[in-house]
Amino acid sequence: MxxxxxxxxxxxxxxxxxxxxxxxxxxxxxxxxxxxxxxxxxxxxxxxxxxxxxxxxxxxxxxxxxxxxxxxxxxxxxxxxxxxxxxxxxxxxxxxxxxxxxxxxxxxxxxxxxxxxxxxxxxxxxxxxxxxxxxxxxxxxxxxxxxxxxxxxxxxxxxxxxxxxxxxxxxxxxxxxxxxxxxxxxAGASTVDKSPVEIINADAKTFEMGDYSVRIGQVNTVDVNEILARQAELEQAITETLSGAEYDIFVLVATDILNSDSTILVLGKDKDKIAKAFDVELDNNTAFLPGVVSRKKQIVPPITAALS
Known part of the structure; x- marks a missing residue:
C-alpha cells in the first residue's frame, strides 16, 4: 500500500x-x-x-x-x-x-x-x-x-x-x-466501437458555474459526422445521465482534430444560455464552433460567464 x-x-x-x-x-x-x-x-x-x-x-x-x-x-x-x-x-x-x-x-x-x-x-x-x-x-x-x-x-x-x-x-x-x-x-479518435455512454463520459468533467452544475464532455475525432450520425442515441445517454445525477446541463464537444473546429451537442436546463455564450443558436440541440478546440480556454470560460 x-x-x-x-x-x-x-x-x-x-x-x-x-x-x-x-x-x-x-x-x-x-x-x-x-x-x-x-x-x-x-x-x-x-x-x-x-x-x-x-x-x-x-x-x-x-x-x-x-x-x-x-x-x-x-x-x-x-x-x-x-x-x-x-x-x-x-x-x-x-x-x-x-x-x-x-x-x-x-x-x-x-x-x-x-x-x-x-x-x-x-x-x-x-x-x-x-x-x-x-x-x-x-x-x-x-x-x-x-x-x-x-x-x-x-x-x-x-x-x-x-x-x-x-x-x-x-x-x-x-x-x-x-x-x-x-x-x-x-488511435484515440475512432468512436465506431464505443457505446454512447462511453463517448459522453470518456473525457468528461463537472463544473460548478453560478447556480448550475455543468457536465462537459469532449471527444476528439477525425470525422465529426461519425458523432452526429449517432445523435439520437447520444441524446438518450445524456438524458439518462442528467436524470440520474445532479447535473443541470450537459455539453458534449466533438472536436475535429484535423481541422481544429468543434460541434457542441447541448441538453438540459436553460440550454440556450450555452448557445448565447458562443453567440450562436442551437439547431436540433447542436451548434458549430469554428476554431474552438480547447475546453479549458475556449469552452469553460464563456459558459462560466454566461451562467454566473
Missing part, C-alpha cells in the same frame, strides 16, 4: 494518467520511495497507445478510502473532479494548469499552477530545476501528454514553453513528435 497516492482527475485523459506516473517518478527521485501513481477511471485508446508505445505500466485503479491518507493531485484541483474521499485526505501537493475552484485544505501545502498547455510541461520544468534525469520512457510520457492536451500544438492553450519542452523531449524519447503525435491522436 502506498503512503503517498498520486492521481489525476476522473475520466482521465493522457495528461492525467501520464502526469501521475511522471510525478511518482519525481517523488522517488526526491527521496519518497513510497509514492505511487493511481488512476480514477478507465484508460482511453489514446492513452493506452502512449503507454504501450513507451512500454509503461498503467497505474492501478484507485479504490482505497483516502481518509487521513497523503495525496498529491496532478492535472486537477476541483474536488468534484477528484477521488470521492478527497475532502478527508491530506493533500500534500498540487501540480496543475487549470483554474482553481472548489478547493480547500486544512493545512498548508505545495501548490504549483501555471497557465501552460499541459501539466506534464510543468513537471518537465520541475525535473529540470532539480536536475533530475529524464529517462526516455518518462520523456515519451511527457511528450505524449503535451501532444494530447495541445492537439499536436494546434490548441490556443499551447504556449512557447510547451513547444520548447516538446522539442527537447522528442530527442530524449527518440521519436518524431509530428509523426508519433498524429498516430497517437488517431
Amino acid at each position: 502506498a503512503s503517498t497516492y498520486i492521481f489525476g482527475h476522473k475520466s482521465p485523459d493522457t495528461d492525467a494518467i501520464n502526469s501521475a506516473i511522471i510525478m511518482a517518478e519525481f517523488e522517488r527521485l526526491n527521496g519518497n520511495d513510497s509514492a505511487k501513481a493511481y488512476r480514477l477511471g478507465e484508460l482511453n485508446p489514446e492513452t493506452q497507445y502512449a503507454l504501450d508505445y513507451f512500454k509503461a505500466e498503467a497505474p492501478e485503479l484507485l479504490s482505497d478510502d483516502l481518509t487521513d491518507k497523503d495525496v498529491i493531485l496532478v492535472d486537477h484541483n476541483e474536488f468534484q473532479q477528484s477521488a470521492d474521499s478527497i475532502e478527508s485526505a491530506n493533500i500534500l501537493h498540487v501540480v496543475d494548469h487549470h483554474r482553481i475552484a472548489n478547493f480547500h485544505t486544512a493545512a498548508p501545502l505545495y501548490y504549483r499552477a501555471e497557465p501552460l498547455g499541459c501539466t506534464a510541461t510543468i513537471l518537465y520544468k520541475m525535473f529540470k530545476e532539480k536536475e533530475f534525469e529524464i529517462k526516455p520512457q518518462i520523456a515519451g510520457l511527457m511528450l505524449s501528454a503535451i501532444i494530447s492536451d495541445s492537439l499536436l500544438f494546434k490548441s490556443p492553450t499551447c504556449t512557447e514553453q510547451d513547444k520548447a519542452a516538446a522539442q527537447a523531449l522528442e530527442n530524449l524519447a527518440g521519436v518524431n513528435a509530428q509523426e508519433y503525435g498524429l498516430e497517437m491522436l488517431k
Whole structure:
C-alpha cells in the first residue's frame, strides 16, 4: 500500500494518467520511495497507445478510502473532479494548469499552477530545476501528454514553453513528435466501437458555474459526422445521465482534430444560455464552433460567464 497516492482527475485523459506516473517518478527521485501513481477511471485508446508505445505500466485503479491518507493531485484541483474521499485526505501537493475552484485544505501545502498547455510541461520544468534525469520512457510520457492536451500544438492553450519542452523531449524519447503525435491522436479518435455512454463520459468533467452544475464532455475525432450520425442515441445517454445525477446541463464537444473546429451537442436546463455564450443558436440541440478546440480556454470560460 502506498503512503503517498498520486492521481489525476476522473475520466482521465493522457495528461492525467501520464502526469501521475511522471510525478511518482519525481517523488522517488526526491527521496519518497513510497509514492505511487493511481488512476480514477478507465484508460482511453489514446492513452493506452502512449503507454504501450513507451512500454509503461498503467497505474492501478484507485479504490482505497483516502481518509487521513497523503495525496498529491496532478492535472486537477476541483474536488468534484477528484477521488470521492478527497475532502478527508491530506493533500500534500498540487501540480496543475487549470483554474482553481472548489478547493480547500486544512493545512498548508505545495501548490504549483501555471497557465501552460499541459501539466506534464510543468513537471518537465520541475525535473529540470532539480536536475533530475529524464529517462526516455518518462520523456515519451511527457511528450505524449503535451501532444494530447495541445492537439499536436494546434490548441490556443499551447504556449512557447510547451513547444520548447516538446522539442527537447522528442530527442530524449527518440521519436518524431509530428509523426508519433498524429498516430497517437488517431488511435484515440475512432468512436465506431464505443457505446454512447462511453463517448459522453470518456473525457468528461463537472463544473460548478453560478447556480448550475455543468457536465462537459469532449471527444476528439477525425470525422465529426461519425458523432452526429449517432445523435439520437447520444441524446438518450445524456438524458439518462442528467436524470440520474445532479447535473443541470450537459455539453458534449466533438472536436475535429484535423481541422481544429468543434460541434457542441447541448441538453438540459436553460440550454440556450450555452448557445448565447458562443453567440450562436442551437439547431436540433447542436451548434458549430469554428476554431474552438480547447475546453479549458475556449469552452469553460464563456459558459462560466454566461451562467454566473
